[in-house]
Amino acid sequence: MALELTAARPDPALLDLPWRIPLEEWPEDILAALPRGISRHVVRFVRLSGRVLAIKEIKDDIARREYEMLRNLRRLHLPSVEPFAVVSGRVGLDGEPLDACLVTRHLQYSLPYRALYSQSLRKGTATRLIDALAVLLVRLHLTGFWWGDVSLSNTLFRRDAGAFAAYLVDAETGELRNRLSDGQREHDLEIARVNIAGELMDLDAGGLLQEERDPVDVSERIVTRYRELWAELTNAETIDDTERWRVDDRIRRLNKLGFDVDELEITTDIDGTSIRLQPKVVDSGHHSRRLLRLTGLDVRENQARRLLNDLEVYSAATGRQGEDEEIIAHDWLAQVYEPVTRGVPRDLVAKLEPAEVFHEVLEHRWYMAERAQHDVPIREVVDDYVANVLPGKPDERAVLGVDTEELPVIADR
Amino acid sequence: MATVKFDEATRIYPGNDTPSVDKLNIDIQDGEFLVLVGPSGCGKSTSLRMLAGLEEVNGGKIWIGDRDVTDLSPKDRDVAMVFQNYALYPHMTVADNMGFALKIAGVDKGEIRKRVEEAAKILDLTQYLERKPKALSGGQRQRVAMGRAIVRSPQVFLMDEPLSNLDAKLRVQTRTQIASLQRRLGVTTVYVTHDQVEAMTMGDRIALLKDGVLQQCATPREMYDNPANLFVAGFIGSPAMNLVTVPASSDGAKFGNHTVTIPREGVEHGGSHVVVGVRPEDVEITTNNDGLELTIDVVEELGADAYVYGTPTDGDISLVGGDDNLAKPFIARVDGRSVPPKGSKVYVYPKAQHMHVFDPESGKRL
Ligand SMILES: Nc1ncnc2c1ncn2[C@@H]1O[C@H](COP(=O)(O)OP(=O)(O)OP(=O)(O)O)[C@@H](O)[C@H]1O
Ligand SMILES: Nc1ncnc2c1ncn2[C@@H]1O[C@H](COP(=O)(O)OP(=O)(O)OP(=O)(O)O)[C@@H](O)[C@H]1O
Ligand SMILES: [Mg+2]
Ligand SMILES: [Mg+2]
Numbered sequence: 001m002a003l004e005l006t007a008a009r010p011d012p013a014l015l016d017l018p019w020r021i022p023l024e025e026w027p028e029d030i031l032a033a034l035p036r037g038i039s040r041h042v043v044r045f046v047r048l049s050g051r052v053l054a055i056k057e058i059k060d061d062i063a064r065r066e067y068e069m070l071r072n073l074r075r076l077h078l079p080s081v082e083p084f085a086v087v088s089g090r091v092g093l094d095g096e097p098l099d100a101c102l103v104t105r106h107l108q109y110s111l112p113y114r115a116l117y118s119q120s121l122r123k124g125t126a127t128r129l130i131d132a133l134a135v136l137l138v139r140l141h142l143t144g145f146w147w148g149d150v151s152l153s154n155t156l157f158r159r160d161a162g163a164f165a166a167y168l169v170d171a172e173t174g175e176l177r178n179r180l181s182d183g184q185r186e187h188d189l190e191i192a193r194v195n196i197a198g199e200l201m202d203l204d205a206g207g208l209l210q211e212e213r214d215p216v217d218v219s220e221r222i223v224t225r226y227r228e229l230w231a232e233l234t235n236a237e238t239i240d241d242t243e244r245w246r247v248d249d250r251i252r253r254l255n256k257l258g259f260d261v262d263e264l265e266i267t268t269d270i271d272g273t274s275i276r277l278q279p280k281v282v283d284s285g286h287h288s289r290r291l292l293r294l295t296g297l298d299v300r301e302n303q304a305r306r307l308l309n310d311l312e313v314y315s316a317a318t319g320r321q322g323e324d325e326e327i328i329a330h331d332w333l334a335q336v337y338e339p340v341t342r343g344v345p346r347d348l349v350a351k352l353e354p355a356e357v358f359h360e361v362l363e364h365r366w367y368m369a370e371r372a373q374h375d376v377p378i379r380e381v382v383d384d385y386v387a388n389v390l391p392g393k394p395d396e397r398a399v400l401g402v403d404t405e406e407l408p409v410i411a412d413r
Numbered sequence: 414m415a416t417v418k419f420d421e422a423t424r425i426y427p428g429n430d431t432p433s434v435d436k437l438n439i440d441i442q443d444g445e446f447l448v449l450v451g452p453s454g455c456g457k458s459t460s461l462r463m464l465a466g467l468e469e470v471n472g473g474k475i476w477i478g479d480r481d482v483t484d485l486s487p488k489d490r491d492v493a494m495v496f497q498n499y500a501l502y503p504h505m506t507v508a509d510n511m512g513f514a515l516k517i518a519g520v521d522k523g524e525i526r527k528r529v530e531e532a533a534k535i536l537d538l539t540q541y542l543e544r545k546p547k548a549l550s551g552g553q554r555q556r557v558a559m560g561r562a563i564v565r566s567p568q569v570f571l572m573d574e575p576l577s578n579l580d581a582k583l584r585v586q587t588r589t590q591i592a593s594l595q596r597r598l599g600v601t602t603v604y605v606t607h608d609q610v611e612a613m614t615m616g617d618r619i620a621l622l623k624d625g626v627l628q629q630c631a632t633p634r635e636m637y638d639n640p641a642n643l644f645v646a647g648f649i650g651s652p653a654m655n656l657v658t659v660p661a662s663s664d665g666a667k668f669g670n671h672t673v674t675i676p677r678e679g680v681e682h683g684g685s686h687v688v689v690g691v692r693p694e695d696v697e698i699t700t701n702n703d704g705l706e707l708t709i710d711v712v713e714e715l716g717a718d719a720y721v722y723g724t725p726t727d728g729d730i731s732l733v734g735g736d737d738n739l740a741k742p743f744i745a746r747v748d749g750r751s752v753p754p755k756g757s758k759v760y761v762y763p764k765a766q767h768m769h770v771f772d773p774e775s776g777k778r779l
Contacts, residue, residue, distance in 0.1 A: 038500050059578050149498045173498055178427055183466040187487045197517045198502055206504030216517050 006067065007085035007103075013049045014103070019090050022098060023057040034106065035115040037153030037169075038199070045106055052106035053084060060088045060100040062172060067102055069171040076143050079136060080168040081107050081156065107167055110156035117203055117210065124284075126213065127221060128164050129157055130196070131258065132281045134225035136166040137192065138233060139278075146184045148173030151195035163260075164281045189226060193219045228257050229279060238272035244317070245369030245376075247275055251309050252366070254279055260287075261309060264316040294329040295337075299355040306359045310336065336378075343382040344390070351393045361385050415568040415601055417441040417464065421473030424459050424625075433459045435625040436473065441618075444599040446592065448616035450606055451648075456625040457605045458573055464603060465571050466490050477568055493567040495575060499558035501546040508533070508542040511560035518565075525564075532563040535597055555587060563598065570595070570602040576611070588615060609649055613637070621645055639769075643776035646690045646769055647734040652720065652744045654690045656733035657705070658773055661687040666770070669705030669727075671762040675770045678779045687779065688733055690769035693720060696745035696761050698753070704760035705730065707743055712755050719752045721745050723759065 003019055018026055023042045032045040032052050042057045058066070063086045070083035081104045088100035113129060133155055140147060147154075147168070154170035168174075177184075200215030209215075232253060239246045251261055254277060263278035287304035291297050297307065314332045315321055340361050341354040352360070365381040418441070424434040434456040441447045449457040462468040464475055466487035474483045482490050501510055512529040520528075533539045536556045546554055562570065575591070576584045592615045595602050606612055612619045613633045620630040621644075629641040633649075640646035646654045660667045665674045666687050675687060697704070698721075707723030722742040725731070732741040745761055753759050770779045 038503065040498070040500065062578055151500065153500065181467070181469050183469070183487050187465075187467055190488050194514050194517060195500070198500070198505075198513050201509070201513055201516075202502035202504045205502070205506075205509065208504075219517070 002089055003087065003091075004089040005085055005087055006064065008071075010085065011049055014085060014087070017046065017048070017055075019087060019101075020093050020098075022092065023055060023101065032106075035112050037112040037114060038202075039153065039170075052108075054081070054104045054106050056102045056104075057099045058102055058172075060086075063088065063100040063102040066170075066172050069174050069176070070104065072176055073145065073168065073171065073174075076145075078140060078143055078145065078168070079165060080171065081105065104169075107156050107158065107169070110158045110167065112156060113152040113199070114203070114208070116157060117208060126218060128281050128283065129166075130218060130221045131225055132157060132164040132166040133192070134222055134229055135259065135279050135281060136168065137188065137222075137226055138229045140168065141180050141185050141188070141230070142233065144177040144179055146175045146177060146180055147171075147188050148175065148191070149195075150188050150192035152199045153195075159283070163262075163286060164283065185230075189223055192222050192226075196222055229259065232257060233277060233279070238274045240272050241268075242374040243273075244313075245366060245374075247313055248309075248362075248366050249370070250275060250277060251313070255305065255309075260305070261312055263321070264312045265321070266313075266316045294326055295333055297355055299353075299359075303355050303359045306362055307337070307355065310362055340378065340382055343379075344386060348386065348390050351390055357390075360389070364389060415478035416443050416476070417447075417569055417601060417603065418476035419460070419464070419473070420476060422460070422463055422470055422475055423472035424456075424463055424468055425471045431625070432471075433625050434463065434622075437622075437625075437627055439620050439627065439630055441601060441603065444601055446595050446602045446604065446615060446617045448604045448606060448612040448619045449622065450609055450612040450619055451622035451628075453607060455622040457607070457622055459625075460622070461571055461573055461603060461605050464569070465492055465494060490569075491567050492569040492571055493562045493565050495559065495562040495570050495572045499561055501554055501557060503545060503547060506543050506545060507538060507549070507557055510546060510557055511564055514561060515564055528564040528566065529560070532560045535563070535594065536560050551583065552586060552590075555583070556590070559591075559594065563594075566600075568601065570600050571604075572602065573605045574607070575604075576606075591615070610651060613649070619649075621648060639778070640690075641778055643688060643690075643733060643771045646771065646778075650692060652693055653734065654692050654769070655696070655743050655745075656688050656690045656771070657725075657730060657743070658686050658688050658733060659730070660685060668762045669760060670702070671704040671760075673763060673765070673768060675768075676779050684773060686773050688771040688773050689763060690771060691763035692767065693744040693746045695764045695767035697764055698745050698747055699760050700753070700758075702760060704762035705743075707759050707761055709753050709755055709757050709759060710742060712752055714749065714752070716749060718746050718749045721747055721753060721759075723761075726758065 003015065005014060017030070023044055026044055030046050032047050034045050034052070036043055044055050045052050046055060067083045067086045070080055073080040074082060084105050085103040086100060087103065090098035090100065092098050116125065116129065136155065137150060149170060149172065154168065156167045156169050158165045158167065197215045197219035200209060200218055203209040204215060237246065247266065254261060259279040260282050261277055262280035265276040267274055285301060287308055288299060288301050291299065291304040291307055299307070311329060311332050314336055315328045320328050337358055340358050344357055361382055364385045365376060365378065368376045368381055368384065419437045419439045422434060422437045423432050425432045437460060439447070449460055451457055459468055463470050466482070466485060470483050474481055476482065477490060477492070505513065508529050511532060512525045515525045515528065533542055536559060538553065538556055538560065541549060541553065546557065549557065576587055579587060588611060604615060616633060618630060618632050619636055621628045621636070623644050629636060629645045636645060636649045640649060643656060647656060661675060665672045666689055668689060673689065706726040708726055709721050709723045711722040713720040722744055724740065724742060732743060734741055743761065747753070771777065772779055
């Protein structure tokens with residue numbers, strides 16, 4: 001039997017790895033010592049041609065199936081590790097056949113939960129991980145993927161500028177359908193709940209659990225968070241052209257659940273306009289850092305979130321999602337943000353900082369639209385706001401001049 | 414523990430014209446080990462998943478005990494899918510690995526300990542309960558995973574090709590373990606496999622499916638001795654039954670120049686031919702021009718006996734079955750002390766008491 005390599009873009013260097021030796025016995029010097037989750041198969045990382053690969057020793061047919069499944073997931077733009085190759089037809093030095101290997105690219109900057117949990121976590125990180133997994137599971141289910149082995153071990157977490165993203169790493173038991181039945185979704189949830197509880201109890205038994213939290217309670221969070229998200233995201237609605245405020249409305253509901261908007265898609269066809277939201281989980285401080293980078297505006301967290309949401313809506317409504325975000329942000333500043341903040345008459349400028357004015361105008365627009373049950377042009381909103389709301393505010397600039405530290409955020413919702 | 418009933422259970426996948434499981438009727442006894450078997454795509458997994466609550470039922474009903482579970486969610490059915498990639502947790506003891514799911518379900522400590530100890534006794538793991546999984550052999554780890562399902566004491570165990578990712582040796586070993594374990598526990602079990610040997614060795618009864626339709630549901634012995642139709646006859650048994658289409662008249666069927674008596678319906682069914690089935694061990698083999706003439710192509714020595722593979726000399730006679738278009742050989746088991754040599758001509762006919770006759774059109778047993 002000859003060594004057989006299945007890959008979309010085969011790297012010849014792959015053939016130089018010691019395939020005749022069981023993976024467990026591969027020499028240290030070619031391995032990359034990176035943290036891993038629990039697994040039944042032997043998994044190792046190697047450095048090859050300047051990248052790190054994950055290698056899992058597994059039966060030939062299962063390796064191929066998983067390889068194909070991962071390819072499908074990537075094609076469907078679902079967050080999963082990237083399949084690289086299947087190596088089969090391995091024969092040991094003693095002439096005995098060896099199991100095949102599934103090779104995936106090591107997901108950069110990813111951390112298995114064991115590594116995350118055994119560092120001293122910032123408060124709230126544990127729940128954010130579960131939330132990120134809930135986002136992943138809802139996404140997979142919406143696309144028709146039944147996982148069959150949902151667990152923290154089979155998920156990789158990536159922290160990216162304050163956002164937490166979960167990726168699927170183990171697709172061995174997965175199946176793709178057109179649509180999942182409620183029974184299938186419930187089954188995945190039950191598996192998730194039991195596995196997460198087991199994994200946390202294991203960390204607890206090993207003295208690795210930092211936060212004093214009951215594993216069973218934490219594991220139940222996956223169920224509640226999943227259900228909330230599922231309800232919010234499947235409650236698809238089509239709106240007509242005079243109801244753009246409903247986009248706002250949906251974003252607010254998602255925010256209220258504690259999720260952020262990662263992607264927003266507004267599509268219009270003969271049946272009306274439909275909205276698709278892609279949620280994400282972020283760390284505290286994420287929004288203000290991001291807004292500062294994109295626009296130079298230095299504002300507080302919940303203002304920044306509001307402004308970023310509006311930027312997202314702007315880019316979806318103008319069909320520019322694929323473009324460079326800094327350029328979109330620049331145009332949004334010029335076309336949306338500045339006209340509003342400049343709409344404040346000179347004598348009232350001292351009342352609030354411009355970003356807060358913008359934030360409040362957006363809130364005001366939402367209230368007006370909800371009351372009217374249709375969109376209200378931004379000019380009208382600004383006029384109404386300037387005439388009826390702003391004059392009643394205290395002169396903030398004066399206060400700000402005294403002390404910027406001790407003031408509570410003026411959300412006034 | 415409970416009975417299970419598939420009652421006209423039907424599943425049509427969206428986008429398909431034909432049902433993947435078509436009006437399935439099976440009554441499973443309390444404590445019975447039922448194996449669903451059949452070729453790839455026949456609907457085994459779909460049937461099991463309908464029972465588990467993972468696949469919608471488009472027609473008919475499913476009962477567990479006296480509860481209609483057709484529309485219940487999986488976790489309300491009190492069934493356990495065994496071997497679904499059970500992970501073993503390295504920092505937890507064997508006892509905790511077996512019992513932690515009960516803790517999640519809110520079962521109290523004393524009860525958990527009791528059930529874990531009972532399961533450990535059955536699984537021969539008592540002395541390992543306080544160890545960590547690392548210190549166990551592969552087979553013992555496998556048993557801990559089984560323990561996880563056992564302590565839940567569900568009404569029904571469901572297993573879908575649980576041995577498929579084990580190597581050949583561990584597969585045979587685990588097969589025996591599962592079967593004997595199930596008998597000791599007495600929990601109703603539905604087991605899916607495509608492997609008829611596995612089905613024959615493990616099941617109290619076997620349900621054989623083809624294209625979503627139940628072909629026969631009976632004990633392994635009954636399936637082997639009295640296959641209900643050609644498909645069952647060809648599927649059960651290894652090597653498979655020889656199935657030969659031969660001319661039939663009121664005198665009987667002509668097996669070469671040997672006349673065999675066939676049941677009356679065989680003559681009365683109207684056609685001029687019947688299919689005669691004979692298992693390799695039920696073949697009379699002679700050299701004196703009596704029976705169907707074969708040329709021996711291959712001889713397989715097994716010690717006490719041997720299998721000979723031959724082709725009918727009469728090119729018009731062909732054997733039924735075989736998924737591919739290759740001509741199927743006629744197989745006979747012969748005494749190891751008198752094996753006809755390769756290339757020789759022999760004559761074969763079925764032993765009178767061990768012959769099966771089928772209608773060539775409907776495939777039904779006559
Ligand atoms: N591409 C990858 N990038 C980063 N880490 C990876 C990658 N592939 C595998 N790993 C790590 O290896 C671990 C085990 O991999 P995987 O879950 O695929 O193995 P498994 O034996 O199939 O597991 P299971 O017992 O759940 O079936 C994962 O938890 C993950 O930490
Ligand atoms: N999600 C699905 N959508 C459409 N058709 C399906 C789906 N799942 C299974 N089928 C079809 O239903 C039939 C039965 O499938 P099922 O998986 O139950 O067969 P099986 O007997 O378990 O086969 P195998 O041994 O290959 O697993 C097949 O024809 C299959 O193609
Ligand atoms: Mg895994
Ligand atoms: Mg796996």
